[in-house]
Amino acid sequence: MKKELREKFPNWCSDYTQKQNTLILTDDLDSLVGCAIEKYVKGNEINYFYDFENIFVADKEDKRKAIGIDLALHKGKSWCNHVVRINQNDYVNPLTANINALLKVHAGNYTKKYAMSTTLTMWSFYGLPLPATKESIMILLAMDSSFLGHYSDAFRKTHNTYLHLLGFDELIDLLNETTKADYLHLQQKYNLKSKIKLNNEGYLETDIALAELQGFFDFPIELPNKQFSLLTKFKTQDDYTYRIQSKDQIPNLISFALINTRKMKYTTLY
Template sequence: MNLKIKEKIPKWVQDNKYYDLIMSNDLDSLFSCEILKQVKGWQPTYFNYDFKASGVTEDTTGQETIGVDLSLCHGKTFDNHVVMMNEHDYYNVDSANFNIIDEISRENYFSKYCGSTLLMIWSLYNIPLPKETEAKMILLCIDSTFKGFYSPYPLPQIANKKYLVDYMEFPELYEVLQQHKQYEFSQLISKYNLSGKIKLHKGYLSTDIDLEGLRELFDLPFLLPKKPFYKKEEYISKIQQLPKGNYSLDKDDISDNMYSVALTKRDFINYSERVE
């Protein structure tokens, strides 16, 4: 990762102490947790399974937690979402998020980092890229990082190169984009079911993502926690359309009790509130 950008990431990412991880329900979070296990020894013992509830295993240490691919309003988290309504809006100072570093909001939404949490973590900890082209392509498939390159609009194209090459220092991945067609990435998503979800059934995690195929390609365990999860907290999940062209609203104008938040489109805000 570019040193100037790395210095803007919250310092806790280099902590040597142990943290429990909060995993969410897709491959971006699962793969990110796998890398954090290998690099830092942190384990996923919490599971935010549908953004309406979260669970915890018996393996939790009771130590402080880190969200992984979660747009938490407070507390340590790795994230890739747009979370600011405008340049004056508050944000989570403990969130490792390129879009916070660049003050991306509704006002400059289409210049956002539209890539995976995984690649940010991969770059942050200076992990060598895999040698196989298919593995590199899969890294670009996760959270549809590849799509910005093929966008018909200039801002997403510029942002795609900026974050891959200038921020994360992955010119190899940008070259992969230049050498392949968009449909080839879509084919890989189907081949490994990369868009599959992680589900909780009778307390146990399962998924239809092709973890065996990913194990062979990346030489990583990709093991879901085996211990059962029990419900820890409940949330109310809400989606609200925002007034087009009016960027004066802050998050506090929407709710003063947000647990997580993400602008999934420029004029739509998704957020959750903890049920007390």
């Protein structure tokens, strides 16, 4: 990651104290791989599962503060890739490690956003070497459709600019050599877009082909074998920027993200 970007990240990201925090997993592969990176680098493990309507906990006795992974928390530590400003002066959680927050992307300049995965942000920040094989690198780009912006004539320049900031110029070369269809095939082959869910017994499950993904990276990609129980229920809502111009208008906010220039999705306490 280029120095001018890395220096904008919150100080906690550079604290390599082992097992200082627990992690909040959300419902997709980007979050799961981000959690795997946190465990690999800092020893932090999943203790919460957040499905945007509820948060579940495995060990209620563990009082360490949690880091949200691929989660736009309004308060507390999080790694995130969402656009979290409605207007350019909107409040942003100072503890969020989010390129779009750090570079002041909002509804008005939404087309300038970082449109790749939280995983790639973390991979770059922690200085991890890219995977050894072409397929494993392509899987990395297939997560959260990080490849997609390269194949848009209108967005390619912005997409390449972010890859350069991340220090991933070689990924630009790979994207030039491959096609959109190649990545769509990988998404289908490994069910990369499938969701993670909690079953009736309180265990996490998914249709993502996790067994087949082992060995592509230097760390395992696996669901925790822990039983979760409900901690808190939330209210999830969609709304629009013509109605809400600032997050200050939303009381009891837990998480927030703009979906496009006009629409937002957020979670609040009941």
